Amino acid sequence: MDLSLLAEQIVNGLSIGGVYALIALGYTLVYGILTMINFAHGEIFMVGSFMGYWTLAFLEQKGLLWDWPQLSVIVAMSLSVITCGILGSALERFAYRPLRTAPRLAPLISAIGASIFLQNLIMVMVKGRMRVYPDIIPLTGIEVGGIFVSHFQILIIGVSLLLMVALWIFIRRTKVGIAMRAVAEDKMAASLMGIDVNRIIQVTFLVGSSLAAVAGVMVGMYYSQINHMMGFIPGIKAFTAAVVGGIGNIPGAMLGGFLLGILESLSVNILPAQYKDVVAFSILVAVLVFRPRGILGEVVGERV
Amino acid sequence: MESEYKKRLFYGLVFLGLILLPQFVGNYWSHILGDVGLYVMLGIGLNVVVGLAGLLDLGYVAFFGVGAYSYALLASPHFHIHIPFLVLVPLCILIAMILGALLGLPVLRMRGDYLAIVTLGFGEIIRIFLNNLDPVTNGPKGLLRIDPFRIFGFTIDEPVEWYYTILLGILLSTFFYKRIMDSKIGRAWMAMREDQTAAELMGIDLLRYKLLAFSIGASFGGLGGAIFAARQGSIFPENFSLIVSINVLCILILGGMGSIRGVILGAFVLVGLPELLREFEQFRMLLFGLLLIIVTIFKPTGFFRPEKGLKIVND
Numbered sequence: 140m141d142l143s144l145l146a147e148q149i150v151n152g153l154s155i156g157g158v159y160a161l162i163a164l165g166y167t168l169v170y171g172i173l174t175m176i177n178f179a180h181g182e183i184f185m186v187g188s189f190m191g192y193w194t195l196a197f198l199e200q201k202g203l204l205w206d207w208p209q210l211s212v213i214v215a216m217s218l219s220v221i222t223c224g225i226l227g228s229a230l231e232r233f234a235y236r237p238l239r240t241a242p243r244l245a246p247l248i249s250a251i252g253a254s255i256f257l258q259n260l261i262m263v264m265v266k267g268r269m270r271v272y273p274d275i276i277p278l279t280g281i282e283v284g285g286i287f288v289s290h291f292q293i294l295i296i297g298v299s300l301l302l303m304v305a306l307w308i309f310i311r312r313t314k315v316g317i318a319m320r321a322v323a324e325d326k327m328a329a330s331l332m333g334i335d336v337n338r339i340i341q342v343t344f345l346v347g348s349s350l351a352a353v354a355g356v357m358v359g360m361y362y363s364q365i366n367h368m369m370g371f372i373p374g375i376k377a378f379t380a381a382v383v384g385g386i387g388n389i390p391g392a393m394l395g396g397f398l399l400g401i402l403e404s405l406s407v408n409i410l411p412a413q414y415k416d417v418v419a420f421s422i423l424v425a426v427l428v429f430r431p432r433g434i435l436g437e438v439v440g441e442r443v
Numbered sequence: 444m445e446s447e448y449k450k451r452l453f454y455g456l457v458f459l460g461l462i463l464l465p466q467f468v469g470n471y472w473s474h475i476l477g478d479v480g481l482y483v484m485l486g487i488g489l490n491v492v493v494g495l496a497g498l499l500d501l502g503y504v505a506f507f508g509v510g511a512y513s514y515a516l517l518a519s520p521h522f523h524i525h526i527p528f529l530v531l532v533p534l535c536i537l538i539a540m541i542l543g544a545l546l547g548l549p550v551l552r553m554r555g556d557y558l559a560i561v562t563l564g565f566g567e568i569i570r571i572f573l574n575n576l577d578p579v580t581n582g583p584k585g586l587l588r589i590d591p592f593r594i595f596g597f598t599i600d601e602p603v604e605w606y607y608t609i610l611l612g613i614l615l616s617t618f619f620y621k622r623i624m625d626s627k628i629g630r631a632w633m634a635m636r637e638d639q640t641a642a643e644l645m646g647i648d649l650l651r652y653k654l655l656a657f658s659i660g661a662s663f664g665g666l667g668g669a670i671f672a673a674r675q676g677s678i679f680p681e682n683f684s685l686i687v688s689i690n691v692l693c694i695l696i697l698g699g700m701g702s703i704r705g706v707i708l709g710a711f712v713l714v715g716l717p718e719l720l721r722e723f724e725q726f727r728m729l730l731f732g733l734l735l736i737i738v739t740i741f742k743p744t745g746f747f748r749p750e751k752g753l754k755i756v757n758d
Contacts, residue, residue, distance in 0.1 A: 176556045237740045244499050245739050247556050248696060251689060252735025259729040267725075371685075375567075378560060413575045420564035427557055428549050 146286045148404045154292040154361070156400020157299030161354035162377030163384070163392040164306060165227075165347030171387035172323045172343050173239075178250035179230060181374015182257035183223050183348045187355030188365045189261055190219040192270050199273050208275050212360070219352040226257075227348025228341045236337070254370075261367040269366040272359045295357050302350060303393050309346075310389060319343055323387070372416060376403075379423040385436020394434060461610060465603045473602040477674065479714045480609035481667050485687075486694045486706035487616045488663025493692070494701035495629060496656035497636025499559040501688050502566025505546070506539040506661040508573060508683030510668025512580060513538045515678050518590040521581065528592045532669045539665025540658040547657035551650055566688055573680040585679035589672050605674045612670060616663055617703055623659065632656055690714075693735060 162184050169177045194215035198204040204211045234253045238246045280289035310316040321329040322339045330336045358373070359365050380399045384391025399419060406418040426433060465473040485507060492500045513535040517526045526534070550561050573580050580586070592599040592608065599608055623629050631652045634642040643649050672678050694713050698705025717727045 176560065234736045234740075241739075244556065244559070247499070247559060248692070249736045249739040251692075252732045252739065254732070255689070255728055255735065256732030259726075259732060263725055263729060375560070375564060382557075411575070414571065417568050417571055420568050423564055424549055424561055427553055427561060431553070431557075 143285045145405075146284070148407070149401055150286065150288050150292060152401035152404030153397055154295045154400070155404065156380075156397035157296045158354045158358055158361075158396075159373065159377045159380045159399055160393045160396025161299050161302060161350045162373060163380040163396045164303065164389065165351050166378050166381040167384075167386055167389060167392040168319075168343050168347045170381070172319065172340060173235075173246075175235070175243075175246050176250070176378065177230075177235075177344075177347070178247060178374075179234075179253040179257060180347070180351060181370035181372075181377070182254045183227055183230075183370070184351040184355045184358075184373060184377075185365075185367065185370030186226060186257060186261065187219045187223045187348075187352030188359040188369065189265070189270070189355075189367075190222045190352070191215040191356030191359050192272055192365060194218045195273050195275070196270075204273060204275065212275065212356075216353055216356050219356050220349045223348040223352035223355070224345045227344040227351075231341055231344040236340075258367050258370070265367065267367070269364050272363045272365065274363070276360050291361065295361065298353065298357065299393075299396075302353065303389075306346070306350070307389060315339070315342060375423075376416075376419045379419050379426075382423060383426050383433055385433030388433070388435045391433055391435035462607075465606050470602045473606045475715065475718050477602060477605045477609050479710045480606070480613055481671055482691065482694060482710040482714050483613050483707050484609070484616050484663055484667040484670075485691045486698070486710055487613075487620050487703065488660050488667070489691050490695055490701060490703075490706060491620065491623070491632075491663070492656050492660035493695060495624060495636065496632040496653065496660075498653065498656060499556070500562045500657075500660070501559045501685075501692065502546070502562035502564070502569075503660075503664060503691055504683050504685065504687040505566045505569040506543060506664030507668040507671070507687060508569055508680075509542050510535045510539045510665035511672040511678050511683070512573060512586070512668075513665070514669040514672040515586040515589045516579070518673070519586055520588050521586050525590055528590070528669075528673065529594070532666065535669040536662045536665040539661040539668070543658035543661025544654050546661075547654045551653050563685065563688070566685060570680055570683055570685075573683065580680070583680060585677055586672075587677040589676050589678070591673050591676070599673075605670075608674075609670060612666060616666070620703065628652065628655060628659075693731070696735070697738060 162180065165180050165183070166177060169175060169180070192215075195204060195211060198211045198214070230253055234249045235246050238249055276289075276291040278289065280287050280292070282288075308316075310319060318329070318334045318339050319342065321332065321334055322336050326336050329339075354373075358369075376399060377396065380395035381392045382395070383399060384393070384395030386392075399422065402422065403415055403418055406415060410418065464476065468476070485503065488506070489500065489503045492498050492503070514528075514531060516522060517524050517531055517534070518528065519525075546562070546565055550558055553561060574583055576582070599605060631642070631647045632655075634645065634647060635649060635652055639649065671682075675682075690713060694706060694709035696709075697712060698707070698709030713731075
């Protein structure tokens with residue numbers, strides 16, 4: 140088989156894997172702290188993508204986009220991060236918090252409701268039509284050992300890695316981060332130590348949703364077409380990535396994301412491209428059956 | 444005794460009303476009522492898995508789809524096979540049951556929300572296959588000119604006739620559901636739902652009863668699917684998307700888990716009401732999502748009291 144083709148597929152896999160990893164971090168953070176799957180997380184990613192589009196479209200209309208393309212993208216990302224951060228914490232406050240002591244599946248059902256709500260909210264707003272991002276990514280790139288890697292791919296991988304390292308430092312070194320770990324470990328003990336558990340949980344949703352927003356804008360720029368259904372499949376895949384790496388584990392989510400991206404990208408050598416989604420689901424089932432704690436996950440008694 | 448008698452009288456009257464209903468509402472509404480009825484059937488089936496056995500299945504549409512495609516492939520010009528429905532419908536149910544057991548095998552050890560996500564993935568896999576296995580399923584173009592039910596030279600093709608067919612299907616399903624709920628199997632499921640570990644210690648073979656729950660639950664989906672295919676006359680992969688699973692689950696949640704009355708009410712609200720609100724079509728799902736959150740928070744047991752001390756889904 141052609142080696143340079145293989146290398147190219149791996150680079151493609153790493154770029155989309157970076158996106159999966161960013162979304163997966165949101166699942167993992169929330170799961171780590173509440174042992175709950177935030178089913179609406181994929182929809183937050185979708186809203187992030189639309190927010191980025193609306194900002195860029197507005198700037199284009201005002202004639203600012205083409206004069207300051209880099210700055211415009213930064214503005215779009217920031218607005219998207221802010222919107223999604225607020226949305227994520229609002230979701231926690233109104234849809235999940237009242238159910239914290241309810242049977243375990245109640246929050247999941249509420250999350251399905253939130254997911255349907257957000258999908259249809261955007262659908263009503265865009266009248267069900269897809270949107271196309273302005274064509275601002277340069278098609279330039281570099282040649283490494285005979286394969287072409289676009290600057291934008293490098294940007295996606297770079298931004299994902301950077302955010303993951305930042306998150307890692309945030310969790311390990313800052314006061315809020317340490318409080319998050321304490322709450323994940325034992326809510327009661329944490330609150331006795333003077334930690335405001337509700338606030339920390341809200342911060343967790345805020346951080347996870349912000350990461351999804353960045354992923355949303357990058358996907359919008361990368362694939363250019365976005366629609367209100369776009370959150371579902373990446374959401375499931377990012378969840379798969381989180382499970383593969385070991386849910387609740389931050390380096391695991393990154394590893395899982397990149398791994399899933401590469402596997403999926405390589406799968407087209409064996410299977411027709413339409414079955415790409417089947418590959419991800421099969422990996423999910425296989426991991427849950429044979430190694431439910433994932434690659435890096437620790438053994439936790441019967442928590443699930 | 445007195446109240447038992449009243450209860451029977453009440454149900455008798457309701458039943459009589461359901462029999463007479465199509466005579467007053469005409470073809471269009473008979474068709475809609477048929478849709479409601481199909482959802483009732485699916486609701487009863489999912490109730491076995493979620494309400495009785497406590498296993499949250501988000502891929503229930505897979506069984507509906509497989510029932511429909513099994514019927515359509517074996518009773519249409521697509522392969523030039525025309526198996527009479529009295530043979531084919533039980534076969535569709537059987538195929539759905541086998542699929543249910545096959546799905547049950549790998550996911551048996553998972554609990555709660557993991558199970559939910561995996562079954563959701565399973566439902567999607569089935570839809571992707573229906574969409575892409577063109578030589579067998581004809582892909583997105585779907586299967587056309589599916590045989591209706593024919594019995595002794597009589598063809599069921601009017602909406603009113605389908606209404607009665609579906610009503611009969613619901614009666615059979617309800618009867619079967621009640622019998623199994625009160626049987627040893629039903630008791631074992633409920634024990635399993637309330638506390639898996641305790642149930643296992645009491646000697647309930649979890650593996651066996653979970654498999655049973657999946658395959659018996661799937662049988663209702665298979666029946667519903669076969670009727671759906673025969674009634675529509677043509678089916679497409681989009682008929683079997685995730686939203687069907689979600690709708691059926693919502694019927695259970697709205698109506699109250701574990702209650703047939705609840706399932707019927709839930710199906711009327713969920714399928715019937717949007718028909719009344721046609722002009723709000725685009726806001727329908729928006730409100731629906733909101734309603735789902737509100738109902739879960741304020742009325743976690745649904746609008747009907749669950750029967751015999753049922754709790755809402757537990758892990």
